[in-house]
Amino acid sequence: MSTVIQCRDVIKTYDDKKALNGLTLDIPEQSIVGVLGPNGCGKSTFFRSLVGLVQPDSGVLEILNQKPNWRNNADIAYLPDRARWYPNHTVRRAFDWAESFLPHFIREQAEKLADFMELDLDLKARGMSKGQEARLMLILCMARDVPVVILDEPFSGIDVLSREQIIEGIIDYLHEREQTILISTHEIHEIEGLFDFTVLMDKGKAIWTGRTEALRAEYGSMHQVFRSLYKRGLEL
Amino acid sequence: MDERQVGGLNFQIDFSQPLYEQILDQFRSSIAKGEIDLGEKIPSVRELAQVLKINPNTVMRAYQELERDGLTEKRRGQGTFVTTSQEKVRQFRHQLAQEYIDAFIQHMENLGYTWADIEAYMKNKR
Numbered sequence: 001m002s003t004v005i006q007c008r009d010v011i012k013t014y015d016d017k018k019a020l021n022g023l024t025l026d027i028p029e030q031s032i033v034g035v036l037g038p039n040g041c042g043k044s045t046f047f048r049s050l051v052g053l054v055q056p057d058s059g060v061l062e063i064l065n066q067k068p069n070w071r072n073n074a075d076i077a078y079l080p081d082r083a084r085w086y087p088n089h090t091v092r093r094a095f096d097w098a099e100s101f102l103p104h105f106i107r108e109q110a111e112k113l114a115d116f117m118e119l120d121l122d123l124k125a126r127g128m129s130k131g132q133e134a135r136l137m138l139i140l141c142m143a144r145d146v147p148v149v150i151l152d153e154p155f156s157g158i159d160v161l162s163r164e165q166i167i168e169g170i171i172d173y174l175h176e177r178e179q180t181i182l183i184s185t186h187e188i189h190e191i192e193g194l195f196d197f198t199v200l201m202d203k204g205k206a207i208w209t210g211r212t213e214a215l216r217a218e219y220g221s222m223h224q225v226f227r228s229l230y231k232r233g234l235e236l
Numbered sequence: 237m238d239e240r241q242v243g244g245l246n247f248q249i250d251f252s253q254p255l256y257e258q259i260l261d262q263f264r265s266s267i268a269k270g271e272i273d274l275g276e277k278i279p280s281v282r283e284l285a286q287v288l289k290i291n292p293n294t295v296m297r298a299y300q301e302l303e304r305d306g307l308t309e310k311r312r313g314q315g316t317f318v319t320t321s322q323e324k325v326r327q328f329r330h331q332l333a334q335e336y337i338d339a340f341i342q343h344m345e346n347l348g349y350t351w352a353d354i355e356a357y358m359k360n361k362r
Contacts, residue, residue, distance in 0.1 A: 032291055167289060168286055171282070171285050171286055171289070171290075171291075171292060172282065172286070174285075174291065174292050174293075189251070190289065191289075192251055193249070193251065193255060193288065193289050193290035193291065193294075194289070194290065194291045195291070196291055196293060196294075213254040213255065213256060213294075216251070216252060216253060216254050216255070217253070217254050220252035221250075221251035221252040222251070223251065224252060
């Protein structure tokens, strides 16, 4: 199986804080990857560096066999942490916008997902709950026919029902596509059954990388692993 | 441990164990015990993945293994069905019985018991 993302000794420093401190990992293609770790472990910096929003100080980083660059980004759907949408857009209008500006956006897929996740096309972003807006943001990413999807904390601050709808939407959609999907999250218990591959991060490094089933056989559930590996103050 | 129901079948999913094996084992034992009838349709990959909240690929791998065992068969455009062959299920039950006995004997031998001891225990049990 070939790799879609490769990192070798990637270092990124902000002032005197090392956000990435020798990150080394390989992510195989067409898997659902859980990127897990406590706040401040470097997950978001890693994701941002994959789409060129962050330039590493040193090390090698490749995605889809290239250094991150804007042309490559046409093939990557990236959902940033705490993403919001234009408040005056309805869902339908957001889909119009996406059709014009997001490469490989498939409207039919977006409408199917909206229907599945019970998101009304006439709803304006301004009037949305956090969960509804999160579903909209997720659909805008997932409806793109691209080889890599990166979701940074897609569940943070969202109610259980919306989380379930999102997870069901992802499962439904996984069945039809062959993509690599990276998901960072704290809501491990509800989604851990989806991960083929797991990256555990701490202090800017990958401390464990591999098949999720192997991790389970060796250490137990992700939830347990998380609790035992990271004993520092966690939001669990 | 999460317990979920799908199409009349109960599934227990324990996220601290490999999921693929759990699905495979639960289907195998349901078929061997006759909880699923011969020729009965089993849930689609998507349906089971949705109910159990797990990766459809994991379900698919387990289904492929069941098919290799000869316990299920895919029918084009209709889904996956338990085999209609009583003989195949009988063979599989026989294979399971062998595996259980082997495991039992292995445990006893690890404890240092001889054949004579094992026989004595078995007789006492009856």
